[in-house]
Structure formats: structure tokens, C-alpha cells
Amino acid sequence: xxQYKRLxxxxxxxxxxxxxxxxxxANVVAVSGGGYSKTTKQKILFIIFLSLLSCCYIFSxxxxxxxxxxxxxxxxFGPYELFIAPLCSGTSNGTICCDRxxxxxxxxxxxxxxxxxxxxxxVFLFTSLKNKTTITEKIKPYTRKWxxxxxxxxxxxxxxxxxxxxxxxxxxxxxxxxxxxxxxNVPAVFFSTGGYTGNVYHEFNDGIIxxxxxxxxxxKKVVFVIVEYHSWWVMKYGDIVSQLxxxxxxxxxxxxxxxxxxxxxxxxxxxxxxxxDSSLMLRNKTILDFRNVLDQAYWPRIRGLIQEEELExxxxxxxxxxxxxxxxxxxxxxxxNGSREILNEGLLVALAEEIGFIVYVLRPDxxxxxxxxxxxxxxxxxMIGVHGAAMTHxxxxxxxxxxxxxIPIGTEWAAETYYGKPAKKMRLKYIGYKIKPxxxxxxxxxxxxxxxxxxxxxFTQKGWDYTKKIYLERQNVKLDLKKFxxxxxxxxxxxxxxxxPVYSSHKPDVTN
Numbered sequence: 001x002x003q004y005k006r007l008x009x010x011x012x013x014x015x016x017x018x019x020x021x022x023x024x025x026a027n028v029v030a031v032s033g034g035g036y037s038k039t040t041k042q043k044i045l046f047i048i049f050l051s052l053l054s055c056c057y058i059f060s061x062x063x064x065x066x067x068x069x070x071x072x073x074x075x076x077f078g079p080y081e082l083f084i085a086p087l088c089s090g091t092s093n094g095t096i097c098c099d100r101x102x103x104x105x106x107x108x109x110x111x112x113x114x115x116x117x118x119x120x121x122x123v124f125l126f127t128s129l130k131n132k133t134t135i136t137e138k139i140k141p142y143t144r145k146w147x148x149x150x151x152x153x154x155x156x157x158x159x160x161x162x163x164x165x166x167x168x169x170x171x172x173x174x175x176x177x178x179x180x181x182x183x184x185n186v187p188a189v190f191f192s193t194g195g196y197t198g199n200v201y202h203e204f205n206d207g208i209i210x211x212x213x214x215x216x217x218x219x220k221k222v223v224f225v226i227v228e229y230h231s232w233w234v235m236k237y238g239d240i241v242s243q244l245x246x247x248x249x250x251x252x253x254x255x256x257x258x259x260x261x262x263x264x265x266x267x268x269x270x271x272x273x274x275x276x277d278s279s280l281m282l283r284n285k286t287i288l289d290f291r292n293v294l295d296q297a298y299w300p301r302i303r304g305l306i307q308e309e310e311l312e313x314x315x316x317x318x319x320x321x322x323x324x325x326x327x328x329x330x331x332x333x334x335x336x337n338g339s340r341e342i343l344n345e346g347l348l349v350a351l352a353e354e355i356g357f358i359v360y361v362l363r364p365d366x367x368x369x370x371x372x373x374x375x376x377x378x379x380x381x382x383m384i385g386v387h388g389a390a391m392t393h394x395x396x397x398x399x400x401x402x403x404x405x406x407i408p409i410g411t412e413w414a415a416e417t418y419y420g421k422p423a424k425k426m427r428l429k430y431i432g433y434k435i436k437p438x439x440x441x442x443x444x445x446x447x448x449x450x451x452x453x454x455x456x457x458x459f460t461q462k463g464w465d466y467t468k469k470i471y472l473e474r475q476n477v478k479l480d481l482k483k484f485x486x487x488x489x490x491x492x493x494x495x496x497x498x499x500x501p502v503y504s505s506h507k508p509d510v511t512n
Contacts, residue, residue: 094127105143107267114261122158141267180260187263194228201389210268224249239297274422301371329495331357334385343478381495387415399427402491410456410471441476
């Protein structure tokens with residue numbers, strides 16, 4: 001069979017015939033009139049033109065889609081659900097969607113006319129109920145959902161659909177006939193500061209870092225609604241919170257007004273212990289990005305503290321910092337009292353100074369201003385401490401500095417999981433120093449043959465209560481300083497290579 005098509009080129013008529021050879025499946029192209037080369041070129045040009053036209057159309061469509069997606073992301077309505085609540089990715093307006101697949105926390109997304117109703121511990125979504133389920137979603141917005149005992153103490157929120165035509169459950173302001181007492185043109189994030197709040201590890205791990213993970217993509221255009229609100233928590237972490245939101249936090253239970261939003265995330269996303277997984281973050285944010293938030297939060301206060309101390313410490317610091325033309329590295333010991341105390345701390349200070357460190361002993365308590373702790377550790381080269389919640393402060397260290405964690409017997413797993421691994425992810429030089437039985441106060445109490453000393457795993461495997469009562473609450477440390485000199489010297493050498501020599505202005509010129 002022969003098919004004919006016409007190609008027009010500047011008034012010249014060319015006939016292109018396509019012969020299909022039966023059975024062989026091969027196609028033979030025969031060209032008559034106008035010459036073989038011109039026709040072939042014309043056909044190629046025509047095909048290229050059609051291809052370019054198609055590409056332009058596709059690119060135009062894709063460009064608008066990408067621009068639209070970028071615009072939505074900047075405004076805070078980008079495809080964050082994929083990272084925060086994957087099962088709710090692409091949640092449509094007027095919908096409540098809950099992703100309960102996470103081991104550590106549940107996260108719900110509400111889009112549309114969202115309103116608080118604290119009297120009933122509810123958050124309403126007003127929408128058309130046509131073709132919608134009226135099932136109430138229940139969620140405890142705290143990040144330790146696998147721990148039944150602590151979750152029983154966390155307040156539950158009810159996420160409820162309400163018919164947009166029936167506003168009877170929400171009070172109306174008589175003055176302006178406005179359903180909402182406070183309306184925000186930005187999204188909300190609901191979370192609890194209950195649970196283990198009061199312990200610095202849990203405050204960062206269960207609250208502050210998940211808050212960063214969940215809200216950073218809003219670029220501060222977000223309101224935090226706090227369930228089980230504590231004024232001291234807001235005061236303690238206000239500097240950090242202000243770096244994540246331009247709005248004052250809302251006390252869900254204490255503020256009885258109706259707060260209205262066009263979107264809400266209920267619950268916080270958490271990745272792992274004291275860390276941020278870049279593969280699960282929009283724009284591939286890491287724990288270092290979180291640390292940058294800490295820098296921005298505390299620098300104004302630190303600058304003030306520096307100015308206050310400058311006159312008093314100038315001469316003393318100048319004498320201590322430089323010796324033989326070299327800057328001395330700064331070592332901070334996080335001191336403990338009561339349990340896991342370093343019983344020979346004074347001798348440890350003397351050893352560190354002998355090696356070449358400037359030594360500061362830091363004894364923070366619940367009333368110590370975080371900015372002061374941050375200032376001390378942010379300017380240090382080495383931090384030493386015995387395993388415990390205070391080790392959370394490694395987050396205040398600069399990358400490439402040294403963190404030495406003293407690990408009492410029976411705490412090896414917890415020390416590595418909660419602080420060792422996260423410290424490495426933050427690019428610290430981590431040194432875990434596992435004490436020998438003779439360095440533990442439990443050795444003197446029980447003797448070398450007792451299972452508590454000889455086989456700690458047989459007790460720690462029984463559960464957290466055994467570990468806590470025996471190895472955390474009743475154990476102190478007396479360091480073998482001859483043995484501890486080795487990691488201390490390693491830390492000194494590492495720090496000196498990092499900071500390099502700083503020659504004093506009065507040192508004579510020895511060059512030839």
C-alpha cells in the first residue's frame with residue numbers, strides 16, 4: 001500500500017511516498033520530485049519543529065506548576081505533608097487527615113476553617129459535611145506515643161468536623177458579629193509541653209527539636225498553640241520559639257477565646273534522638289540548621305553578657321589565654337551533685353590545667369539562664385561530663401569541637417544512643433570514656449563479684465526502673481586519672497590542631 005503526503009516548501013510541491021513491504025515489517029521511503037536531500041532535510045526540520053513545539057508546551061506547563069508549587073511553599077502551603085505526615089500528602093481543603101504510622105508520634109493535618117474550642121478540648125473544622133465522615137479524630141500531641149504511662153498524663157485533643165452552616169457551638173462576638181475572636185492568616189501548630197517536660201533532655205528531644213522539624217518551612221509565619229502550657233517553659237525557651245514564629249504562643253486551655261486558622265498541624269514530627277534527619281526534611285535541613293537557630297536565638301543576649309564581663313575579665317583572661325605565644329584551648333566540665341558525681345573533680349581540674357587547658361567548671365541548675373550556658377559552651381573547645389540529661393548541652397558546642405562523655409557502668413547503651421551518636425551527627429569529635437568497675441562507687445558498695453558489677457546487662461535488661469535506681473541514682477565516679485590522661489591529651493592535641501598558634505604581640509621576632 002502506498003500513502004501520499006504533501007510537504008510545501010516555498011511554493012515547491014514535493015511528493016513523499018511511503019511504501020510498506022508486506023510481511024517483512026520493513027518500511028521503504030521513496031521520494032519523487034525535488035531531489036532526495038532537500039526532502040529529507042525538510043522532513044527532519046519539520047519533525048524537529050514539532051518536537052520543539054511540544055517541548056515548549058510541556059515546559060511551559062511544568063514551569064507554571066513549579067512556580068505555583070514554589071509560591072505555595074513560600075506562603076507556607078507547600079508539599080510539607082510528605083515530610084511531616086506522608087499519608088496526608090496532598091490533603092484537600094475542608095479535610096482532617098491523621099498519619100498514625102510513626103512509632104514516636106501521631107500527626108494530623110486540618111485544612112480549611114479551623115477553630116479552637118478549649119472548653120471541650122476540641123479543634124473544629126467547619127466545612128460542608130456532604131460526603132464526609134463525621135468521625136472525631138483523637139490525638140495526644142506529644143512525641144512519646146509508645147510510652148503508655150507518660151502518654152496517660154498528656155491531654156487529648158478532639159479534632160471534629162462541624163457543618164459550616166451551623167455555628168451554634170462557637171460564640172459570636174456581639175460587637176462585630178464575628179465568629180472568630182482572633183483570626184490568623186497563617187497556619188497553626190498544636191503541641192503539648194506536658195509529659196516529661198522539666199527534664200532538659202526531654203525538653204529538647206521531645207519538644208524543641210520536633211518543633212523545628214515541624215514548623216521551620218513556614219519561615220516563622222506560624223502560630224504555636226500550646227496544650228498544657230507552662231509559663232516557665234515559654235520564658236525558658238522564648239528566645240528559641242521567637243526564631244521559629246513571629247507570633248506569641250497561644251495557651252490553649254488558658255485562653256478561652258476562639259482562635260481561627262486556615263490550616264493546622266496537630267502534633268509534632270520527630271526523627272530520632274536529638275537529631276534532624278536531612279532525608280526527611282524539606283530543603284534537606286540538618287541538625288546544624290537547628291544549631292544555627294540556637295545561635296540566632298542567643299547571640300543578642302550573649303553579646304550583652306560579653307559586654308558586662310569584658311572589663312572585669314580582660315586582664316585575667318589575657319594572662320590565662322596566652323602562654324608561650326599559643327592560645328590555650330578552653331575545657332568545660334559539666335559538674336553534677338548527688339548522683340554520677342565526679343568525686344575527684346578537683347584533681348581532674350588540676351590534670352587538665354597541667355596538660356594545657358583553661359578549665360571552667362559549670363554547675364547549671366533549673367534556674368540557670370540558658371543563654372549563659374550557651375555562651376560558655378559555644379566558646380569552648382572541649383566539654384566533659386558524666387552521662388545524664390545535662391549532656392544534652394552538647395548541642396551548644398560548635399562543630400569540630402570535642403565532647404568527652406564519661407560512661408558509668410550499666411549506662412553504655414543509653415550513653416551511646418542518646419548522646420554519642422547524636423554528637424557525631426552534629427560533627428563533634430566524640431570520645432566515650434567507659435569507666436572500669438574500680439572507678440565506680442558501686443564497686444566499694446557491692447564488691448567485684450556481685451552481678452551488679454560483674455554483669456550489669458542482667459539488671460539493665462530488666463527495664464528502665466532497674467537501670468535508674470541502681471546505675472543512675474546510686475552511682476558516683478572516681479576517675480583513674482592516670483588512665484583518663486590519655487583521652488584528655490587526645491582532646492588537647494585535637495583542639496590545638498584546630499585552633500592553631502596565636503602569637504602574642506610582645507613576642508620577639510625570631511625570624512632570620
